Amino acid sequence: MLNRRAVLAAGLAMPAIAHAQGWPNRPLTVIVPWAAGGGADTVTRIIAAGIEQELRQTVNVVNRTGGNGVVGHSAIATAPADGYTIGTGTSEFVNFRLLGQADLGPNSFDLISRISLIPAGVTVKADGPWRDFAAFAAALKEGRKGQYTGSGVGTGGAWHLAAAGMTKAMGLPADQIRWIPSQGGAPALQDLVAGGVSVFTGSPVEAKALADAGQVRVVAVMGSERMAAYPDAPTLKELGIDWTFENWFAFLAPRNIPAPVRAQLVEALQKAHARPEVRRAMADRGIVPIWETSEQFATFASRVSDTAGGLLRELGLARS
Template structure:
């Protein structure tokens, strides 16, 4: 084909026509993968966000729980999905630590970090029939008991709620592994174990314990937040109890690397609009979930700093392999 000045002059008019010939995204349902069990904190955040995203996209957004391997199964499913924008997921703090824990050669660089969606503070939740009426009594029992006497759960070894427990016991002047950790695929099953008497403490989110607390089956002794939670206004923070320890888990929108730039831009724009919707933010806040949107650059900086802090605790627990 001979290129002439006339053909070059026609290009600006031709480009919009070519672009319009490409199918718009999305033209079919989008899958949102959650690496943890239904009913837990990650699942709760995801389902609120998915409702808003569905309205913004005008396509169904199907939430799929892919549990197993301390979160590896679900995170790997997101990372290995076709990079076409139709399979994305909720990343949780665990993926930052997979390599340090020696669980998988997997880290933040394996995912497209789009933005954090929310944070949820950890707490100290016990069975309603437990002898501790407040955190001070619980802390005294931890100090008086032997190492490993009290069991805790909420996630796999080295996961978010395990780090919450480790940081709390270190702040008490005890060993990081003072609480013997029982692996779990998520907060919901761990809470059922707590109610059944198989666990001593749940250091996951009080958000996950809300219905059980309302039913009088568990008792939240303290929250690891900067301030009291609106959903538990009567429950003190650890700092109010004299302990300098704060911990919050985080949940983020991630995808496989290599999503085409136009699709990624459309996804980010729709996701940001969905996150800002009142019908997404209000239900989160009503449950003690703190909505966060920091975008790709802000999230990448946060994840790097979080990984450094977590590595210190993992070494204290004797779990670091790298």
């Protein structure tokens, strides 16, 4: 009897001790709105390992997939604002409202910082008619609207905007390239090689295997500078087209986390992001790291929101 009571007492005492230590006294959760093994998931897991080192607490990465990211993003927005749950947001959340998919936008979150950039590219079939961007651009200009097709993501997704912005910067309509929605980079690239799609505007990193196989050719990148993996592919800027497009992942948190906790949290995230082993893991994966202040991120988000909104309207996809 005594034994049982002693165990009970010990059990009751434990949480009291834990509470006294302040944040963080229990495991953290990072919500990822995309499937395990994908781009956002990989970055998150790499940084999560760093956060564990910084905070000496378990960090659980939880995938909440579905609805083009709506499910995961709304899980982040509605999580308890106690500093124990954050999430990895992807550029999709900026456009949810405009696309009529969910009542979520930049102002639904505490925007912490972008964590990585993924430049878009112009990838065509290697044995197709275009050897360089100039040939592709000429064909695109001569062709009728919708003669050439593009793919890389679902309708209205990041790479669709990349394509629309590019054609617009070339002085063509935003929907000059007819968009074939796809489930992601890999199937879109397969369609490109199979001949159903003329151009892939997704990440050239994803196209690396097929480029090495001599099946596809990256003729331009949309980042602000050339990519290490494709030293011969010029940026659109170099080609005289005023358009850059980089998709991005970011750390988001539910709004109204108490200020002292938030300060500690942001500091830990930034330190984790800067850890040498985290940076090395990102570099190995071809991930471009970025860290900024919340204010910078907020300014960026509102600018992106305007650009994307304009493009989506021109594409006839905006619903509100």
